[in-house]
Amino acid sequence: MMQIRPFDLVRDGEAAFALWTEALGDTYPLDQETFLAHALACLMGRPTGAFLAVESEQAIGFALTERSGESGYLQALVVSPTRQRQGVGAKLLNQCEGQLRSEGCEKLCLGRGSSRLWTALPDDLPQARAFFDAHGFLPQSEVVDLVIDLREPLAVSYRDRLTAAGAEVVPCTREMLPDVLAFEEREFSGWVSGILRLAAKGEEESVLVVRVGEEIIGTIQTFSPDSRTAGPNLVWRAAFDGVLGGYGAVGIAESWRGKGLGIAMCEAAGDSLRKAGAEFCHIDWTTIADFYARVGSRVWRRFTMMSKEL
Structure with missing residues (x-):
């Protein structure tokens, strides 16, 4: 029984x-x-x-x-x-x-x-979709996970965009952490917990910071192949014929958008992962595939967000 x-x-x-x-x-x-x-x-x-x-x-x-x-x-x-x-x-x-x-x-x-x-329910598991439909789960939206082949060279140097804006990308240090957290709380409060998890593992340097002078204007969370933080970007390493890294929580302050700095930050993150030995970069849970396509991404898997009231 x-x-x-x-x-x-x-x-x-x-x-x-x-x-x-x-x-x-x-x-x-x-x-x-x-x-x-x-x-x-x-x-x-x-x-x-x-x-x-x-x-x-x-x-x-x-x-x-x-x-x-x-x-x-x-x-x-x-x-x-x-x-x-x-x-x-x-x-x-x-x-x-x-x-x-x-x-x-x-x-x-x-x-x-x-x-x-998984980000949500994978679209390539139709039997699972039928099961959850039958048990009262309702679909909300479609999202994708992406992958970038880091073995491909950068088409344009991201440093040119940074220089034009008077900006630089630097790793977060323990001393910078309070200011980085304050920026995140102000601009992207839902991503604070991710930075705290990295910092708790002593990996605050995995947060790359875009700044102009001393002003923080953007952040991105990266996960190198040997990251001690068990983040979702490294879950599917066994599915890739090469070394996997990843990044996510990509954000530029609203007042600084439209200058190409988000793309530059992503390219800098990809460059950092290359130097750490990654051959592929996984980006999970996004609805803006067109944005990431500008840094060479392709759709890896599609998902449907589903939930039910208890």
Whole structure:
């Protein structure tokens, strides 16, 4: 008889990873270290956020959630291919929804969250879309993940744009951090937490800062191949035939836009990743693919944002 039990990372981590590899490894390969790191991040201080479906002590399904305030995020729902369409996924989902309700959540989203694997529901998993449609999830918007081949040389030197504006791009230092956080809070408050996570790992220099004199006018968060911060930009490194880096949270102060500085900042970030050994740059969760196409990006995957009220 099938049972749904609380997931224990130490006891069940390898079994859950094996399920992922069996069900999704061909399309969305993960290395075990990345999988376990993201599971740990979701469950930190919240050990009741994941469940394992077992039958005769054999793992047949796994679900992982994250919570922030009144929103819950379903980061994984995986069922062994031999047990799909038999109610295993529905029971795991029901368990997750009940747990999140008990924690005060009012909405459940697919993906998203700071410890996400996927940005949202991948468009190339039609059976998953049918499942979530049937369980009351509603689509909101379309987003994409992008990739840049960093082995291609820069077409134009970004330094020319910076020089024309009297600007420079520098790594954030510990001394600069208060001013960088103040800028971010003022211009892009939703990205403050990302900078804090990098700083907590001693990686504040991964935030590149655009400044004119002492005035901070832009920031971008980068993730080198050996980054200690388990960010979403490095999740899919096993899917690339080359070394992966990434960047995100790209922002220029409103009063400085229209001068090409956002593009210059992206090019500087790509150059920094090249020097760190990256061959590809992953950009997750964006609706402005046309902007990033100017620095050589292409669409890697498409996603549909979906959620349901709890």
